[in-house]
Amino acid sequence: MNSINHSLIFIFISTFIFSGELITISGKPTTTTTNTTDFIRTSCNATLYPSLCINSLSSYASTVRHDPRQLAHAAISVSADRASAASAFVSRLSANSSKSLSSRDAGAVKDCVETMKDSVDKLRNSVKEIEKILGRVGKREFAWCVSNVQTWVSAALTDENTCMDGLKSMNNKNNGAVLVRVGINKKVVEVVHTTSNALALVNHMGSPNY
Template identity: 45%
Template sequence: MGNHSLHLLIVFLSLQCFLVHNTMAKSAMTSNPAAIKFIKVSCKATLYPVLCVQCLSAFANTVKQSEQQLAHAALSVSLSKAKSTMIFVSKLNRMRGLKPREKQAVKDCLDTMSDSIDQINKSIPELGHTGQFSTGQDFMWHVSNVQTWVSAALTDENTCLDGFSGRGMNGNVKAALRLRILHVAQVTSNALALVNRFADRHRPSP
């Protein structure tokens, strides 16, 4: 019963995410093709460009051709995915039939995902401080904070993944969590790459 519930939960969450982003992205592509082109070019700087375009095309009307807004959208997506994954892990933690080692790994993952969410959450307003009135060392201070916090969030997510690398884990639990956490880590990696791109292209001259 537990494995069946787990399978249904995975299917529901994955399908829900796909439908929402696919519908929004199609609308944006027809209404703002210039912004879509900008997003595609920018996403080439990431490790997962296809995922990057899929996640951020829905924000084309907001992003337009602003590198700061694109980085902001990427961080928002990362935060949203991390929060939904946290809910997913919490549900796993309450499921019966987990082995002690699996239970501990899920608990550890909850802790690291909580830290990851905190890091991303505070990076979003910090990025907002890198606007037109932020120059020189002030700009670098704020953007450096964002880079540090998003890097820490990515480390937390990878730490959660490492906790499920052993052979003794239940196959369904291991597969479910790795799929979700890997997706979050890839989205966060893309967000960090876009923050770095924004920083490099707007770094003040010496």
């Protein structure tokens, strides 16, 4: 019976992750001017994961143009969307694997569900906050909004890392637990990298335009 449960978990994880990859592939960047693409590429070089940054933001080139605030807004929006998808994945995996995990391992996954939901909320709040400075704003409002965004995105990043740290206590001798941990880590680590990139772009937005 356990082997059947493990097989079902593996199929669920593989199908969901593969589907996510298909979505990413199908959303290839639209044709944009070389200058705009170069701006995104140059900006992404300031992040820890430049390739991921460029791949995830190139499709926003026509909106971003040469505006670092628009680029930061796009980066946070991407992170929020991916965090939301990862959160849904963890929730479904938690429900599907509950019978094959020990109470301790199931608790670790449940904690991850909660921290990922918190991460999504903070990133969504960040998106709304940064939208306040996409127009013409003064220095005080700009500094206040940027500070709020930095705080929330940093906290979201902490939530995502907390999710993965909590899974380290799961039983390595239980194949079902290992499959669950590996599946969650694969989804969440990409969100961690995307959120890290978003935070770097927020930190490099510069001063407001008048």
